[in-house]
Amino acid sequence: MKSTNISRREWLKKGTLTLGALALVPHDIWSSNVIAAQKEGRTFLYNSNNFFNEFTPPVVKEEKALTILRSNENPYGPPPKSAKAFQDEVFKGNRYAWKTLRELKEKIAENEGIHTNQILMGPGSSDLLEKVAMVFFQEGGNVISADPSYMSLIVVAKSVGGQWKSYKLLEDSQHDLDAMEAGIDENTKLVYICNPNNPTGSITDAKKLKDFCSRVSEKVPVFVDEAYLELSDNGLRDSMNTLVAEGKNVIVARTFSKIHGMAGLRIGYAIGKKETLDIISEITRGGMGITGPSIAAAATSLNNQDFLDSCKTKIADARAYTMKYLNKKNFSYLPSETNFIIFEIPMEVKEFLKQIYAKNVAVKSFKFWDKNWCRVSIGTMDEMKLFTKAMTEIFA
Template identity: 80%
Template sequence: MNTTNFSRRDWLKKSTLTLGALTLIPSEIWTNNVLKAQSENSPFLYNSSNYFNEFTPPIVEENESLVILRANENPYGPPPKAAKAFQDEVFTGNRYSWKTLDDLMETIAKNEGVKTDQILMAPGSSDILEKVAMVLFQNGGNVISADPSYMSLMIVAKAVGGQWKSYKLLDDSQHDLDAMEAGIDADTKLVYICNPNNPTGSITDAKKLRDFCSRVSEKVPVFVDEAYIELSKNGLKDSMNTLVAEGKNVIVARTFSKIHGMAGLRIGYAIGKKETLDSINEITRGGMGITGPSIAAASASLANTDFLDDCRAKITAAREYTISFLETKKFSYLPSETNFVIFEIPMEGKEFLQKIYAKNVAVRSFKFWDKNWCRVSIGTMDEMKLFTKAMGEIFA
């Protein structure tokens, strides 16, 4: 990975001037975009013609009865043992947590089949996406990804001077790997793949993706975002971590925000080549942003696989219930191996959000491929029944 000779101070000065709100955590970015769009009465959050848009949610007073199905959170986490570990670690909050962080990194390294110096810790995987973009695109260049996909890395890359080359998903919602590879040029600095993909929930064949990453990483780094992989049918069997162990220039990002139910505790990590991660760590020092209690909770969660398996089973059952409803009501949906489902709606997105928020259910709505879509996160079975009830009333 090529970087400039910026000092940390120079880079921080540049990033502060050019990024503004993009230096916030992802939830704050989304919230700030919502507030700005609402104040300007804009139908979309981003107002961009070169990638899919998200409809602005209505202004409502959120309350405890609001069913929040918009952030792909695990409704059952964090595991009780992780919560207990978090509470206990609070009492050592006067000390830095380097030792416990090192212990967690050793556990992760063993699980992933890599060395500890091939791990980069951060407060959530989105933090890693954004820092990679900040470091890699400060002198321009382009990033290649699917369209639609998770936009965090691309938004920051564009904010610091990079460009985005997007390639529409195939008809079966998998990445168009052939087109993406053909699109690599002299200015390409990174290929980004979100698998399973967000916001579509679809997964790309693991063998095809592994062959692609192995081959393409000889030309440019390949970043594989596996935030939802533990929720997929094959789980970690489909991870690209084996390529990192083989020495390929592949970065794999994971998060404790999804299956581990720790979205609010902010912890994630990446595995990759030591020199690649060192170039990021020289500027960002991702481990400094993680609290000791979060480290303790993550360590406890990794050891509590029974709870994670139970969450996966419940989420799968609620997802199948939701899909059955969509099929019964003739909604066209994309195949999902995540804790969310996206489907077409026969109504303009802004109007739809007003109607469903009025029924105390919060979801997301997008515009892409000249169609309106609803993306609903999978909550508890009771929450999904409230969602289907609201949908049945809106589209009676």
């Protein structure tokens, strides 16, 4: 991708997204879509997507009463030491946090084996996915990804004039890397891979993926979204970060929203070639959207591996409990190495969502492969028991 001299102001005028939309964080965009779809009585949140869509949840009067199992959050975080660091940093809130941000980037660079100029910070990894989409697809082109996959980058790419070329996952739910590579053409601007994949929870073989990324990145940039990788069996041992260190045109995104338990604190980062990240930074600056307290909490969490390991163990135990229940009740689900499970629903989805929300349990439902699915996030063991109790009552 070639650099451009277009200014931020000119780019915002040129793009089809409004300033108001750009100001929204991913959760705000999701919430806005939900409210609009509920008012219009729509079955799906995204009318323009024929391949993969999310069912509109029912209107709920007492949202605070719900057991929230729909956003793949860590129910145990943030680490207590990170919460303390956040609180302490609030009293320095009158100052810009450039120094602490630089220190965090230095710590990240050391962990990832790269230089600080190969890091782009942002308020969560979804923010960075969306910014990449805005920059890469301002003049059209196509993005290649799995079907289904996390839609944040895809939706924004389409909204600014890009096209989506999707390739169905293999029977074992891994990415069809051969088909995706064969699909690259002269209009392909980016290959996007979410690994582990959302919403399926499945993971693609690390060696095959590394070979793919190494080879394909010589043709087009490859964006690997590793938001859930730390929750997988092998964890960061399966990361594509070594390719970045080798100088490959690979972007790897991480977030503090999942295993670190900081979804509400909004912090994440992407690593990649300096030249590629500079193109993105010409248009939009990631660090401006992060607060000093969030930076302090993230930096502290990187030194709390024992807490993170404890979270991973408890999530894995609750996931195993949920899978055992689904097996017992003959629900067909996809393999997961994340903090969520997706399974087929043998009921009309609108009625299913109505009933499970009525039991104060909030989940998500999707349509893909001509099937209806429920995705449940893994909460505490007590929360998962509330979920299985509700399921038993619904499907008695």
